[in-house]
Amino acid sequence: MIEFSEAFGVAFSLLISLDHELAEIVMLSLSVSLVAVFIAIIVGMPLGAALAIFTFPGRKFIIVGLNSLMGLPPVVVGLVVYILLSRSGPLGVLGLLFTPTAMIIAQVILVLPIIAALTRQIVVELWSEYEEQLRSLGATPWQALPTLLWDGRYSLVTAMLAGFGRAIAEVGAVMIVGGNIDHVTRVMTTAIALEVSKGDLALALGLGGVLIFLSVGVNALAYLINKPASLNNPINKPTLFRSPIKENVR
Amino acid sequence: MTSQSILPLELRAVNFEVQGKRLIKDVSCTFEQNLRSIIIGPNGAGKSLFLRLCHGLLQPVSGQIIWQGGGDRDSARQQAMVFQRPVMLRRSVRANVDYALSIRSVARPEREAIIDEVLQRTGLSRFADYPAHALSYGEQQRLALARVWALKPQILFLDEPTASLDPPATHLVEQIIEAIHVAGTRIVMTTHDLGQARRIADEVLFMHRGRLLEHAPADQFFDKPKNEHARAFLGGELLWWHPKHPLHKPGSKKEICQ
Incomplete structure (x- = not known):
């Protein structure tokens, strides 16, 4: 049990001292994963909503495929991206291997199916509630799509967080395509893996603590952003407290 | 928008079925202007389906639904519907009305005045910036009415708009419907009340088991309904009579039916 108490100490001192190297790793972890999630949102949410609203041949196959892709093994994704980006690969000329960009590409592939599939699930339910009303107002499916995404925004935050969780916690893909190069592509998870293999369990656990702290931080932030409109806003429960002014209909 | 009317609306031998079960049977009728x-009838009579067929949300399996008037060729733009459970978009009261206007491509500068007017006339002005979901059920139904009123439809379908509202809220909703009618909109509404x-x-349309059994001016219908089922319905009898079960005729006191 000595590692745990030591790890707390290490994690604490790492955070307190704002260790430069740690800050660099944390920033890279955050920026790679946030950019990957952002791209996955831009592509995945309209895709998921479109799968919920439009009917076309082959739609069911796409949905089954998308749902299965949620469980893609990161190592396999890393390997495929590695082959595509390697010097002899089809995209080798871009020279992206072992760069943060390659890590972002791999994480987008991992996160996109999660965000698209969860969005589809959320929008399907919303669409069943809204369809008649929107069609009655005269909305085309193309007009309904942004409406549903906007009205599902509070639920969709969960899809974003699931995507972010997958990206920030993933080690296999970034390890392969990034290469865990110090000061270039070293992120939290690959740093932890490295310290474990070096035998410095306390430092590894300390880094793990920082990673979990980050993850909790992002989720707490999302909750706070989400909260005003759902729970905390007094005007969401005003019917009980409103002054009983008599209103007349002309 | 054209001022020419899309009415009258004519239904010719309209049938509708779901999975081979015929739910609307040979309905023919005409809705004149103003x-x-x-539409009354017991649960499951097909009243809501009938409204959705007229409004174009459902397509009949056979028969025709024809807008006879020479007005707007895109008749959907001249219609609107209020549902039993209004769908409130998750945005402010004002934005709910604005959304409907934007879908019907009303220019942005014109919208403000229309929104202010309908919110005022439905008594919702002071809730304009509230989230629509924060409104009580009765207020939400009024907002649904404000939203369709803003569209100035030539015909408005209402599917039991006051089901599960208390008497004061029902009264307000009825006043608004009356005001919309006075402003020149044809009203077609179902109710249990x-x-x-x-x-x-x-005028009253009486439906039972997917058939339109009587279509008569209101006075005539309530004084002397011609159809025996309509008589039984007005008399408060349960309409579980079925030709295959002749024992359960209207008026018999049996309580349980198959």
């Missing part, structure tokens, strides 16, 4: 039609039917109706 009246208030109330016979008192409401008497208050609103110019």
Whole structure:
């Protein structure tokens, strides 16, 4: 049990001292994963909503495929991206291997199916509630799509967080395509893996603590952003407290 | 928008079925201009389906639904519907009305005045910036009415708009429907509330088991309904009579049916 108490100490001192190297790793972890999630949102949410609203041949196959892709093994994704980006690969000329960009590409592939599939699930339910009303107002499916995404925004935050969780916690893909190069592509998870293999369990656990702290931080932030409109806003429960002014209909 | 009317609306031998089960059977009727039609009948009579067929949300399996007037060729733009459970978009009261106007491509500068007017006339002005979901059920139904009123439809379908509202809220909703009618909109509405039917109706359509059994002016219908089922319904009898079960005729006191 000595590692745990030591790890707390290490994690604490790492955070307190704002260790430069740690800050660099944390920033890279955050920026790679946030950019990957952002791209996955831009592509995945309209895709998921479109799968919920439009009917076309082959739609069911796409949905089954998308749902299965949620469980893609990161190592396999890393390997495929590695082959595509390697010097002899089809995209080798871009020279992206072992760069943060390659890590972002791999994480987008991992996160996109999660965000698209969860969005589809959320929008399907919303669409069943809204369809008649929107069609009655005269909305085309193309007009309904942004409406549903906007009205599902509070639920969709969960899809974003699931995507972010997958990206920030993933080690296999970034390890392969990034290469865990110090000061270039070293992120939290690959740093932890490295310290474990070096035998410095306390430092590894300390880094793990920082990673979990980050993850909790992002989720707490999302909750706070989400909260005003759902729970905390007094005007969401005003019917009980409103002054009983008599209103007349002309 | 054209001022020419899309009415009258004519239904010719309209049938509708779901999975081979015929739910609307050979309905033919005509809705003339500027009246208030109330559709009554027991649960499962097909009243809501009938409204959705007229409004174009459902397509009949056979028969025709024809807008006879020479008005707007895109008749959907001249119609609107209020549902039993109004769908409130998760945005402010004002934005809910604005959304409907933007879908019908009303220019942005014109929208403000229309929104202010309908919110005022439905008594929702001071809730304009509230989230629509924060409104009480009765207020939400009024917002649904404000939203369709803003569209100035030539015909408005209402599917039991006051089901599960208390009497004061029902009264407000009825006043708004009346005001919309006075402003020149044809009303077609279903209800379970016979008192409401008497208050609103110019003409009554009585439906039972997917058939339109009687279509008559309100006075005539309530004084002397021709159809025996309509008589039984007005008399408060349960309409579980079925030709295959002749024992259960209207008026018999059996309580349980197959």
